[in-house]
Amino acid sequence: FDAVRKRRLPAFPRRIGVVTSPTGAAIRDFLQVMKRRWRGIEVLVFPARVQGDCAADEIVAGIRAANRVTPAIDVLVVTRGGGSLEDLWCFNEESVVRALAASGVPTVSAIGHEIDVTLADLVADVRALTPSEGAERVVPSTDDVNDMVRGLGLRLGTAMATRVAQVRSRLDSLASRPALSRPLEGVHLRGRRLDELSLRLDGAAKSLLRERQSAIGAVAGKLETLSPLGVLGRGYSLTYAVDDQRLITSANKLRAGQRLVTRFQQGTATSVVETISKDEL
Structure with a gap:
Protein backbone atom coordinates (compact mmCIF):
# COMPACT_ATOMS: atom_id res chain seq x y z
CA PHE A 1 0.00 0.00 0.00
CA ASP A 144 -5.75 15.83 -26.09
CA VAL A 145 -2.77 14.49 -28.01
CA ASN A 146 -3.79 16.42 -31.12
CA ASP A 147 -4.15 19.59 -29.06
CA MET A 148 -0.74 18.95 -27.50
CA VAL A 149 0.84 18.36 -30.90
CA ARG A 150 -0.74 21.51 -32.28
CA GLY A 151 0.43 23.46 -29.26
CA LEU A 152 3.95 22.10 -29.62
CA GLY A 153 3.83 22.90 -33.33
CA LEU A 154 2.84 26.48 -32.57
CA ARG A 155 5.58 26.80 -29.97
CA LEU A 156 8.10 25.32 -32.35
CA GLY A 157 7.00 27.67 -35.13
CA THR A 158 7.20 30.65 -32.80
CA ALA A 159 10.62 29.60 -31.52
CA MET A 160 11.90 29.10 -35.06
CA ALA A 161 10.52 32.44 -36.21
CA THR A 162 12.11 34.16 -33.22
CA ARG A 163 15.42 32.44 -33.89
CA VAL A 164 15.31 33.31 -37.58
CA ALA A 165 14.55 36.95 -36.71
CA GLN A 166 17.48 37.01 -34.28
CA VAL A 167 19.84 35.53 -36.86
CA ARG A 168 18.59 37.92 -39.54
CA SER A 169 19.09 40.87 -37.20
CA ARG A 170 22.58 39.65 -36.42
CA LEU A 171 23.38 39.28 -40.12
CA ASP A 172 22.00 42.73 -40.87
CA SER A 173 24.14 44.18 -38.08
CA LEU A 174 27.23 42.46 -39.45
CA ALA A 175 26.40 43.50 -43.02
CA SER A 176 26.14 47.15 -41.97
CA ARG A 177 29.66 47.21 -40.58
CA PRO A 178 32.17 49.07 -42.77
CA ALA A 179 34.38 46.02 -43.03
CA LEU A 180 31.63 44.24 -44.99
CA SER A 181 29.61 47.09 -46.52
CA ARG A 182 32.69 49.07 -47.65
CA PRO A 183 35.59 46.64 -47.54
CA LEU A 184 37.99 48.87 -49.55
CA GLU A 185 37.44 51.89 -47.33
CA GLY A 186 39.61 50.42 -44.60
CA VAL A 187 42.33 49.67 -47.13
CA HIS A 188 42.24 53.24 -48.42
CA LEU A 189 42.31 54.69 -44.90
CA ARG A 190 45.30 52.60 -43.99
CA GLY A 191 46.96 53.49 -47.31
CA ARG A 192 46.58 57.18 -46.55
CA ARG A 193 47.87 56.64 -43.05
CA LEU A 194 50.87 54.76 -44.48
CA ASP A 195 51.57 57.65 -46.89
CA GLU A 196 51.42 60.14 -44.02
CA LEU A 197 53.81 58.06 -41.94
CA SER A 198 56.14 57.66 -44.94
CA LEU A 199 56.24 61.44 -45.46
CA ARG A 200 56.86 62.04 -41.79
CA LEU A 201 59.61 59.43 -41.76
CA ASP A 202 61.26 60.94 -44.84
CA GLY A 203 61.13 64.44 -43.34
CA ALA A 204 62.50 63.19 -40.02
CA ALA A 205 65.32 61.35 -41.79
CA LYS A 206 66.28 64.43 -43.81
CA SER A 207 66.15 66.66 -40.74
CA LEU A 208 68.30 64.22 -38.80
CA LEU A 209 70.77 64.02 -41.70
CA ARG A 210 71.03 67.80 -41.83
CA GLU A 211 71.64 67.94 -38.08
CA ARG A 212 74.34 65.27 -38.32
CA GLN A 213 75.97 67.02 -41.31
CA SER A 214 75.99 70.33 -39.44
CA ALA A 215 77.52 68.68 -36.38
CA ILE A 216 80.16 66.94 -38.51
CA GLY A 217 80.94 70.27 -40.26
CA ALA A 218 81.45 71.99 -36.92
CA VAL A 219 83.77 69.24 -35.70
CA ALA A 220 85.64 69.29 -39.03
CA GLY A 221 86.13 73.06 -38.68
CA LYS A 222 87.58 72.63 -35.23
CA LEU A 223 89.87 69.86 -36.47
CA GLU A 224 90.94 72.02 -39.40
CA THR A 225 91.83 74.82 -36.99
CA LEU A 226 93.91 72.51 -34.86
CA SER A 227 95.49 70.59 -37.73
CA PRO A 228 99.14 71.33 -38.69
CA LEU A 229 98.03 71.38 -42.29
CA GLY A 230 95.78 74.27 -41.44
CA VAL A 231 98.76 76.16 -40.05
CA LEU A 232 100.67 75.45 -43.23
CA GLY A 233 97.82 76.90 -45.22
CA ARG A 234 98.42 80.23 -43.53
CA GLY A 235 102.02 80.40 -44.92
CA TYR A 236 103.91 78.49 -42.28
CA SER A 237 106.14 75.44 -42.93
CA LEU A 238 107.60 72.51 -40.98
CA THR A 239 111.30 71.56 -41.17
CA TYR A 240 112.64 68.08 -40.30
CA ALA A 241 116.15 66.65 -40.15
CA VAL A 242 116.61 64.09 -42.90
CA ASP A 243 118.68 61.72 -40.79
CA ASP A 244 116.41 61.30 -37.75
CA GLN A 245 113.13 63.04 -38.83
CA ARG A 246 113.27 65.38 -35.86
CA LEU A 247 111.22 68.55 -36.09
CA ILE A 248 113.57 71.52 -36.07
CA THR A 249 112.21 74.20 -33.77
CA SER A 250 115.45 76.12 -33.10
CA ALA A 251 118.56 77.08 -35.12
CA ASN A 252 120.61 75.98 -32.17
CA LYS A 253 119.80 72.40 -33.13
CA LEU A 254 121.31 72.76 -36.63
CA ARG A 255 124.81 72.09 -37.87
CA ALA A 256 126.54 73.07 -41.09
CA GLY A 257 126.07 70.62 -43.92
CA GLN A 258 122.98 69.02 -42.35
CA ARG A 259 120.29 67.99 -44.82
CA LEU A 260 116.76 69.24 -44.06
CA VAL A 261 113.29 68.61 -45.46
CA THR A 262 110.82 71.47 -45.41
CA ARG A 263 107.08 70.69 -45.72
CA PHE A 264 104.72 73.31 -47.15
CA GLN A 265 100.96 73.17 -47.51
CA GLN A 266 101.57 71.70 -50.92
CA GLY A 267 104.74 69.68 -51.40
CA THR A 268 108.17 69.48 -49.74
CA ALA A 269 111.72 70.78 -50.41
CA THR A 270 115.18 69.44 -49.43
CA SER A 271 117.99 71.82 -48.42
CA VAL A 272 121.47 71.79 -46.91
CA VAL A 273 122.52 74.05 -44.03
CA GLU A 274 125.32 76.38 -45.11
CA THR A 275 125.28 78.99 -42.37
CA ILE A 276 123.61 79.26 -39.01
CA SER A 277 122.46 82.51 -37.45
CA LYS A 278 121.47 82.32 -33.81
CA ASP A 279 119.16 85.07 -32.66
CA GLU A 280 119.72 86.30 -29.17
CA LEU A 281 116.46 87.06 -27.32
Missing part, protein backbone atom coordinates in the same frame (compact mmCIF):
# COMPACT_ATOMS: atom_id res chain seq x y z
CA ASP A 2 3.03 2.30 0.37
CA ALA A 3 2.92 5.18 -2.12
CA VAL A 4 6.66 4.74 -2.72
CA ARG A 5 5.90 1.43 -4.46
CA LYS A 6 3.46 2.99 -6.90
CA ARG A 7 4.61 2.92 -10.54
CA ARG A 8 3.74 5.36 -13.31
CA LEU A 9 1.68 4.12 -16.20
CA PRO A 10 3.18 4.24 -19.71
CA ALA A 11 1.99 7.27 -21.66
CA PHE A 12 1.33 5.35 -24.89
CA PRO A 13 0.81 1.62 -24.18
CA ARG A 14 0.71 -0.83 -27.11
CA ARG A 15 -0.62 -3.95 -25.34
CA ILE A 16 -3.07 -3.89 -22.46
CA GLY A 17 -4.09 -6.87 -20.36
CA VAL A 18 -7.54 -6.94 -18.72
CA VAL A 19 -8.55 -9.40 -16.02
CA THR A 20 -12.35 -9.45 -15.86
CA SER A 21 -15.45 -11.34 -16.88
CA PRO A 22 -15.58 -11.50 -20.70
CA THR A 23 -19.39 -11.22 -20.62
CA GLY A 24 -19.81 -8.41 -18.10
CA ALA A 25 -20.73 -4.79 -18.70
CA ALA A 26 -17.32 -3.69 -17.37
CA ILE A 27 -15.36 -5.01 -20.35
CA ARG A 28 -17.85 -3.49 -22.81
CA ASP A 29 -17.62 -0.09 -21.15
CA PHE A 30 -13.84 -0.34 -20.98
CA LEU A 31 -13.42 -1.23 -24.65
CA GLN A 32 -15.94 1.37 -25.80
CA VAL A 33 -14.19 4.20 -23.99
CA MET A 34 -10.76 3.02 -25.08
CA LYS A 35 -11.83 2.77 -28.74
CA ARG A 36 -13.23 6.29 -28.56
CA ARG A 37 -10.06 7.75 -27.02
CA TRP A 38 -7.26 5.89 -28.84
CA ARG A 39 -7.17 3.31 -31.61
CA GLY A 40 -4.59 0.72 -32.56
CA ILE A 41 -4.02 -0.78 -29.10
CA GLU A 42 -4.00 -4.54 -28.63
CA VAL A 43 -6.19 -5.69 -25.71
CA LEU A 44 -5.75 -9.13 -24.17
CA VAL A 45 -8.64 -10.29 -21.98
CA PHE A 46 -7.84 -12.85 -19.29
CA PRO A 47 -11.23 -14.32 -18.33
CA ALA A 48 -12.06 -14.61 -14.66
CA ARG A 49 -15.17 -14.72 -12.56
CA VAL A 50 -15.38 -11.49 -10.56
CA GLN A 51 -17.73 -12.63 -7.79
CA GLY A 52 -18.46 -15.83 -5.95
CA ASP A 53 -16.46 -18.47 -4.15
CA CYS A 54 -13.90 -19.25 -6.89
CA ALA A 55 -13.55 -15.68 -8.13
CA ALA A 56 -10.38 -14.89 -6.12
CA ASP A 57 -8.49 -17.91 -7.47
CA GLU A 58 -9.45 -17.09 -11.08
CA ILE A 59 -8.46 -13.42 -10.67
CA VAL A 60 -5.06 -14.48 -9.28
CA ALA A 61 -4.61 -16.92 -12.16
CA GLY A 62 -5.48 -14.18 -14.64
CA ILE A 63 -2.99 -11.75 -13.09
CA ARG A 64 -0.21 -14.34 -13.21
CA ALA A 65 -1.06 -15.36 -16.77
CA ALA A 66 -0.98 -11.70 -17.84
CA ASN A 67 2.54 -11.37 -16.40
CA ARG A 68 3.74 -14.43 -18.35
CA VAL A 69 2.36 -13.52 -21.77
CA THR A 70 4.81 -12.86 -24.63
CA PRO A 71 5.29 -10.24 -25.94
CA ALA A 72 4.81 -8.61 -22.57
CA ILE A 73 1.92 -6.29 -21.91
CA ASP A 74 2.53 -2.67 -20.94
CA VAL A 75 -0.19 -2.33 -18.29
CA LEU A 76 -2.63 -4.65 -16.51
CA VAL A 77 -6.21 -3.66 -15.61
CA VAL A 78 -8.34 -5.56 -13.09
CA THR A 79 -11.95 -4.45 -13.43
CA ARG A 80 -15.63 -5.19 -12.83
CA GLY A 81 -18.81 -3.21 -12.47
CA GLY A 82 -20.52 -2.12 -9.30
CA GLY A 83 -22.15 -4.41 -6.79
CA SER A 84 -22.73 -5.11 -3.13
CA LEU A 85 -19.98 -5.59 -0.58
CA GLU A 86 -20.41 -9.35 -0.87
CA ASP A 87 -20.14 -9.19 -4.68
CA LEU A 88 -16.87 -7.25 -4.46
CA TRP A 89 -15.40 -9.22 -1.56
CA CYS A 90 -13.14 -11.30 -3.79
CA PHE A 91 -11.07 -8.14 -4.41
CA ASN A 92 -10.36 -7.96 -0.68
CA GLU A 93 -8.88 -11.46 -0.58
CA GLU A 94 -5.23 -11.65 0.46
CA SER A 95 -4.29 -13.77 -2.54
CA VAL A 96 -5.62 -11.16 -4.97
CA VAL A 97 -3.92 -8.34 -3.09
CA ARG A 98 -0.58 -10.19 -3.08
CA ALA A 99 -0.88 -11.09 -6.76
CA LEU A 100 -1.42 -7.43 -7.67
CA ALA A 101 1.51 -6.36 -5.49
CA ALA A 102 3.76 -8.95 -7.16
CA SER A 103 2.81 -7.97 -10.72
CA GLY A 104 5.79 -7.18 -12.91
CA VAL A 105 3.83 -4.64 -14.96
CA PRO A 106 2.00 -1.52 -13.73
CA THR A 107 -1.53 -2.28 -12.51
CA VAL A 108 -4.82 -0.42 -12.57
CA SER A 109 -7.75 -1.29 -10.31
CA ALA A 110 -11.13 -0.22 -11.80
CA ILE A 111 -13.65 -1.93 -9.56
CA GLY A 112 -17.28 -1.01 -8.90
CA HIS A 113 -18.48 2.55 -8.61
CA GLU A 114 -17.00 5.66 -7.04
CA ILE A 115 -18.18 4.75 -3.55
CA ASP A 116 -16.76 1.22 -3.69
CA VAL A 117 -13.26 0.80 -2.20
CA THR A 118 -11.44 -2.53 -1.97
CA LEU A 119 -7.97 -3.62 -0.90
CA ALA A 120 -7.21 -4.20 -4.57
CA ASP A 121 -7.80 -0.48 -5.15
CA LEU A 122 -5.28 0.36 -2.45
CA VAL A 123 -2.52 -1.98 -3.60
CA ALA A 124 -2.74 -1.27 -7.35
CA ASP A 125 -0.42 1.34 -8.85
CA VAL A 126 -3.41 3.42 -10.04
CA ARG A 127 -7.01 3.37 -8.84
CA ALA A 128 -9.87 4.20 -11.23
CA LEU A 129 -13.34 4.77 -9.85
CA THR A 130 -15.15 2.91 -12.67
CA PRO A 131 -14.25 0.65 -15.62
CA SER A 132 -14.80 3.62 -17.96
CA GLU A 133 -12.38 5.75 -15.97
CA GLY A 134 -9.97 2.84 -16.01
CA ALA A 135 -9.85 3.11 -19.81
CA GLU A 136 -9.38 6.86 -19.51
CA ARG A 137 -6.46 6.41 -17.11
CA VAL A 138 -4.74 3.80 -19.30
CA VAL A 139 -4.91 5.31 -22.80
CA PRO A 140 -4.47 8.93 -23.88
CA SER A 141 -7.17 10.97 -25.57
CA THR A 142 -6.71 11.50 -29.29
CA ASP A 143 -8.14 15.00 -28.96
Whole structure:
Protein backbone atom coordinates (compact mmCIF):
# COMPACT_ATOMS: atom_id res chain seq x y z
CA PHE A 1 0.00 0.00 0.00
CA ASP A 2 3.03 2.30 0.37
CA ALA A 3 2.92 5.18 -2.12
CA VAL A 4 6.66 4.74 -2.72
CA ARG A 5 5.90 1.43 -4.46
CA LYS A 6 3.46 2.99 -6.90
CA ARG A 7 4.61 2.92 -10.54
CA ARG A 8 3.74 5.36 -13.31
CA LEU A 9 1.68 4.12 -16.20
CA PRO A 10 3.18 4.24 -19.71
CA ALA A 11 1.99 7.27 -21.66
CA PHE A 12 1.33 5.35 -24.89
CA PRO A 13 0.81 1.62 -24.18
CA ARG A 14 0.71 -0.83 -27.11
CA ARG A 15 -0.62 -3.95 -25.34
CA ILE A 16 -3.07 -3.89 -22.46
CA GLY A 17 -4.09 -6.87 -20.36
CA VAL A 18 -7.54 -6.94 -18.72
CA VAL A 19 -8.55 -9.40 -16.02
CA THR A 20 -12.35 -9.45 -15.86
CA SER A 21 -15.45 -11.34 -16.88
CA PRO A 22 -15.58 -11.50 -20.70
CA THR A 23 -19.39 -11.22 -20.62
CA GLY A 24 -19.81 -8.41 -18.10
CA ALA A 25 -20.73 -4.79 -18.70
CA ALA A 26 -17.32 -3.69 -17.37
CA ILE A 27 -15.36 -5.01 -20.35
CA ARG A 28 -17.85 -3.49 -22.81
CA ASP A 29 -17.62 -0.09 -21.15
CA PHE A 30 -13.84 -0.34 -20.98
CA LEU A 31 -13.42 -1.23 -24.65
CA GLN A 32 -15.94 1.37 -25.80
CA VAL A 33 -14.19 4.20 -23.99
CA MET A 34 -10.76 3.02 -25.08
CA LYS A 35 -11.83 2.77 -28.74
CA ARG A 36 -13.23 6.29 -28.56
CA ARG A 37 -10.06 7.75 -27.02
CA TRP A 38 -7.26 5.89 -28.84
CA ARG A 39 -7.17 3.31 -31.61
CA GLY A 40 -4.59 0.72 -32.56
CA ILE A 41 -4.02 -0.78 -29.10
CA GLU A 42 -4.00 -4.54 -28.63
CA VAL A 43 -6.19 -5.69 -25.71
CA LEU A 44 -5.75 -9.13 -24.17
CA VAL A 45 -8.64 -10.29 -21.98
CA PHE A 46 -7.84 -12.85 -19.29
CA PRO A 47 -11.23 -14.32 -18.33
CA ALA A 48 -12.06 -14.61 -14.66
CA ARG A 49 -15.17 -14.72 -12.56
CA VAL A 50 -15.38 -11.49 -10.56
CA GLN A 51 -17.73 -12.63 -7.79
CA GLY A 52 -18.46 -15.83 -5.95
CA ASP A 53 -16.46 -18.47 -4.15
CA CYS A 54 -13.90 -19.25 -6.89
CA ALA A 55 -13.55 -15.68 -8.13
CA ALA A 56 -10.38 -14.89 -6.12
CA ASP A 57 -8.49 -17.91 -7.47
CA GLU A 58 -9.45 -17.09 -11.08
CA ILE A 59 -8.46 -13.42 -10.67
CA VAL A 60 -5.06 -14.48 -9.28
CA ALA A 61 -4.61 -16.92 -12.16
CA GLY A 62 -5.48 -14.18 -14.64
CA ILE A 63 -2.99 -11.75 -13.09
CA ARG A 64 -0.21 -14.34 -13.21
CA ALA A 65 -1.06 -15.36 -16.77
CA ALA A 66 -0.98 -11.70 -17.84
CA ASN A 67 2.54 -11.37 -16.40
CA ARG A 68 3.74 -14.43 -18.35
CA VAL A 69 2.36 -13.52 -21.77
CA THR A 70 4.81 -12.86 -24.63
CA PRO A 71 5.29 -10.24 -25.94
CA ALA A 72 4.81 -8.61 -22.57
CA ILE A 73 1.92 -6.29 -21.91
CA ASP A 74 2.53 -2.67 -20.94
CA VAL A 75 -0.19 -2.33 -18.29
CA LEU A 76 -2.63 -4.65 -16.51
CA VAL A 77 -6.21 -3.66 -15.61
CA VAL A 78 -8.34 -5.56 -13.09
CA THR A 79 -11.95 -4.45 -13.43
CA ARG A 80 -15.63 -5.19 -12.83
CA GLY A 81 -18.81 -3.21 -12.47
CA GLY A 82 -20.52 -2.12 -9.30
CA GLY A 83 -22.15 -4.41 -6.79
CA SER A 84 -22.73 -5.11 -3.13
CA LEU A 85 -19.98 -5.59 -0.58
CA GLU A 86 -20.41 -9.35 -0.87
CA ASP A 87 -20.14 -9.19 -4.68
CA LEU A 88 -16.87 -7.25 -4.46
CA TRP A 89 -15.40 -9.22 -1.56
CA CYS A 90 -13.14 -11.30 -3.79
CA PHE A 91 -11.07 -8.14 -4.41
CA ASN A 92 -10.36 -7.96 -0.68
CA GLU A 93 -8.88 -11.46 -0.58
CA GLU A 94 -5.23 -11.65 0.46
CA SER A 95 -4.29 -13.77 -2.54
CA VAL A 96 -5.62 -11.16 -4.97
CA VAL A 97 -3.92 -8.34 -3.09
CA ARG A 98 -0.58 -10.19 -3.08
CA ALA A 99 -0.88 -11.09 -6.76
CA LEU A 100 -1.42 -7.43 -7.67
CA ALA A 101 1.51 -6.36 -5.49
CA ALA A 102 3.76 -8.95 -7.16
CA SER A 103 2.81 -7.97 -10.72
CA GLY A 104 5.79 -7.18 -12.91
CA VAL A 105 3.83 -4.64 -14.96
CA PRO A 106 2.00 -1.52 -13.73
CA THR A 107 -1.53 -2.28 -12.51
CA VAL A 108 -4.82 -0.42 -12.57
CA SER A 109 -7.75 -1.29 -10.31
CA ALA A 110 -11.13 -0.22 -11.80
CA ILE A 111 -13.65 -1.93 -9.56
CA GLY A 112 -17.28 -1.01 -8.90
CA HIS A 113 -18.48 2.55 -8.61
CA GLU A 114 -17.00 5.66 -7.04
CA ILE A 115 -18.18 4.75 -3.55
CA ASP A 116 -16.76 1.22 -3.69
CA VAL A 117 -13.26 0.80 -2.20
CA THR A 118 -11.44 -2.53 -1.97
CA LEU A 119 -7.97 -3.62 -0.90
CA ALA A 120 -7.21 -4.20 -4.57
CA ASP A 121 -7.80 -0.48 -5.15
CA LEU A 122 -5.28 0.36 -2.45
CA VAL A 123 -2.52 -1.98 -3.60
CA ALA A 124 -2.74 -1.27 -7.35
CA ASP A 125 -0.42 1.34 -8.85
CA VAL A 126 -3.41 3.42 -10.04
CA ARG A 127 -7.01 3.37 -8.84
CA ALA A 128 -9.87 4.20 -11.23
CA LEU A 129 -13.34 4.77 -9.85
CA THR A 130 -15.15 2.91 -12.67
CA PRO A 131 -14.25 0.65 -15.62
CA SER A 132 -14.80 3.62 -17.96
CA GLU A 133 -12.38 5.75 -15.97
CA GLY A 134 -9.97 2.84 -16.01
CA ALA A 135 -9.85 3.11 -19.81
CA GLU A 136 -9.38 6.86 -19.51
CA ARG A 137 -6.46 6.41 -17.11
CA VAL A 138 -4.74 3.80 -19.30
CA VAL A 139 -4.91 5.31 -22.80
CA PRO A 140 -4.47 8.93 -23.88
CA SER A 141 -7.17 10.97 -25.57
CA THR A 142 -6.71 11.50 -29.29
CA ASP A 143 -8.14 15.00 -28.96
CA ASP A 144 -5.75 15.83 -26.09
CA VAL A 145 -2.77 14.49 -28.01
CA ASN A 146 -3.79 16.42 -31.12
CA ASP A 147 -4.15 19.59 -29.06
CA MET A 148 -0.74 18.95 -27.50
CA VAL A 149 0.84 18.36 -30.90
CA ARG A 150 -0.74 21.51 -32.28
CA GLY A 151 0.43 23.46 -29.26
CA LEU A 152 3.95 22.10 -29.62
CA GLY A 153 3.83 22.90 -33.33
CA LEU A 154 2.84 26.48 -32.57
CA ARG A 155 5.58 26.80 -29.97
CA LEU A 156 8.10 25.32 -32.35
CA GLY A 157 7.00 27.67 -35.13
CA THR A 158 7.20 30.65 -32.80
CA ALA A 159 10.62 29.60 -31.52
CA MET A 160 11.90 29.10 -35.06
CA ALA A 161 10.52 32.44 -36.21
CA THR A 162 12.11 34.16 -33.22
CA ARG A 163 15.42 32.44 -33.89
CA VAL A 164 15.31 33.31 -37.58
CA ALA A 165 14.55 36.95 -36.71
CA GLN A 166 17.48 37.01 -34.28
CA VAL A 167 19.84 35.53 -36.86
CA ARG A 168 18.59 37.92 -39.54
CA SER A 169 19.09 40.87 -37.20
CA ARG A 170 22.58 39.65 -36.42
CA LEU A 171 23.38 39.28 -40.12
CA ASP A 172 22.00 42.73 -40.87
CA SER A 173 24.14 44.18 -38.08
CA LEU A 174 27.23 42.46 -39.45
CA ALA A 175 26.40 43.50 -43.02
CA SER A 176 26.14 47.15 -41.97
CA ARG A 177 29.66 47.21 -40.58
CA PRO A 178 32.17 49.07 -42.77
CA ALA A 179 34.38 46.02 -43.03
CA LEU A 180 31.63 44.24 -44.99
CA SER A 181 29.61 47.09 -46.52
CA ARG A 182 32.69 49.07 -47.65
CA PRO A 183 35.59 46.64 -47.54
CA LEU A 184 37.99 48.87 -49.55
CA GLU A 185 37.44 51.89 -47.33
CA GLY A 186 39.61 50.42 -44.60
CA VAL A 187 42.33 49.67 -47.13
CA HIS A 188 42.24 53.24 -48.42
CA LEU A 189 42.31 54.69 -44.90
CA ARG A 190 45.30 52.60 -43.99
CA GLY A 191 46.96 53.49 -47.31
CA ARG A 192 46.58 57.18 -46.55
CA ARG A 193 47.87 56.64 -43.05
CA LEU A 194 50.87 54.76 -44.48
CA ASP A 195 51.57 57.65 -46.89
CA GLU A 196 51.42 60.14 -44.02
CA LEU A 197 53.81 58.06 -41.94
CA SER A 198 56.14 57.66 -44.94
CA LEU A 199 56.24 61.44 -45.46
CA ARG A 200 56.86 62.04 -41.79
CA LEU A 201 59.61 59.43 -41.76
CA ASP A 202 61.26 60.94 -44.84
CA GLY A 203 61.13 64.44 -43.34
CA ALA A 204 62.50 63.19 -40.02
CA ALA A 205 65.32 61.35 -41.79
CA LYS A 206 66.28 64.43 -43.81
CA SER A 207 66.15 66.66 -40.74
CA LEU A 208 68.30 64.22 -38.80
CA LEU A 209 70.77 64.02 -41.70
CA ARG A 210 71.03 67.80 -41.83
CA GLU A 211 71.64 67.94 -38.08
CA ARG A 212 74.34 65.27 -38.32
CA GLN A 213 75.97 67.02 -41.31
CA SER A 214 75.99 70.33 -39.44
CA ALA A 215 77.52 68.68 -36.38
CA ILE A 216 80.16 66.94 -38.51
CA GLY A 217 80.94 70.27 -40.26
CA ALA A 218 81.45 71.99 -36.92
CA VAL A 219 83.77 69.24 -35.70
CA ALA A 220 85.64 69.29 -39.03
CA GLY A 221 86.13 73.06 -38.68
CA LYS A 222 87.58 72.63 -35.23
CA LEU A 223 89.87 69.86 -36.47
CA GLU A 224 90.94 72.02 -39.40
CA THR A 225 91.83 74.82 -36.99
CA LEU A 226 93.91 72.51 -34.86
CA SER A 227 95.49 70.59 -37.73
CA PRO A 228 99.14 71.33 -38.69
CA LEU A 229 98.03 71.38 -42.29
CA GLY A 230 95.78 74.27 -41.44
CA VAL A 231 98.76 76.16 -40.05
CA LEU A 232 100.67 75.45 -43.23
CA GLY A 233 97.82 76.90 -45.22
CA ARG A 234 98.42 80.23 -43.53
CA GLY A 235 102.02 80.40 -44.92
CA TYR A 236 103.91 78.49 -42.28
CA SER A 237 106.14 75.44 -42.93
CA LEU A 238 107.60 72.51 -40.98
CA THR A 239 111.30 71.56 -41.17
CA TYR A 240 112.64 68.08 -40.30
CA ALA A 241 116.15 66.65 -40.15
CA VAL A 242 116.61 64.09 -42.90
CA ASP A 243 118.68 61.72 -40.79
CA ASP A 244 116.41 61.30 -37.75
CA GLN A 245 113.13 63.04 -38.83
CA ARG A 246 113.27 65.38 -35.86
CA LEU A 247 111.22 68.55 -36.09
CA ILE A 248 113.57 71.52 -36.07
CA THR A 249 112.21 74.20 -33.77
CA SER A 250 115.45 76.12 -33.10
CA ALA A 251 118.56 77.08 -35.12
CA ASN A 252 120.61 75.98 -32.17
CA LYS A 253 119.80 72.40 -33.13
CA LEU A 254 121.31 72.76 -36.63
CA ARG A 255 124.81 72.09 -37.87
CA ALA A 256 126.54 73.07 -41.09
CA GLY A 257 126.07 70.62 -43.92
CA GLN A 258 122.98 69.02 -42.35
CA ARG A 259 120.29 67.99 -44.82
CA LEU A 260 116.76 69.24 -44.06
CA VAL A 261 113.29 68.61 -45.46
CA THR A 262 110.82 71.47 -45.41
CA ARG A 263 107.08 70.69 -45.72
CA PHE A 264 104.72 73.31 -47.15
CA GLN A 265 100.96 73.17 -47.51
CA GLN A 266 101.57 71.70 -50.92
CA GLY A 267 104.74 69.68 -51.40
CA THR A 268 108.17 69.48 -49.74
CA ALA A 269 111.72 70.78 -50.41
CA THR A 270 115.18 69.44 -49.43
CA SER A 271 117.99 71.82 -48.42
CA VAL A 272 121.47 71.79 -46.91
CA VAL A 273 122.52 74.05 -44.03
CA GLU A 274 125.32 76.38 -45.11
CA THR A 275 125.28 78.99 -42.37
CA ILE A 276 123.61 79.26 -39.01
CA SER A 277 122.46 82.51 -37.45
CA LYS A 278 121.47 82.32 -33.81
CA ASP A 279 119.16 85.07 -32.66
CA GLU A 280 119.72 86.30 -29.17
CA LEU A 281 116.46 87.06 -27.32
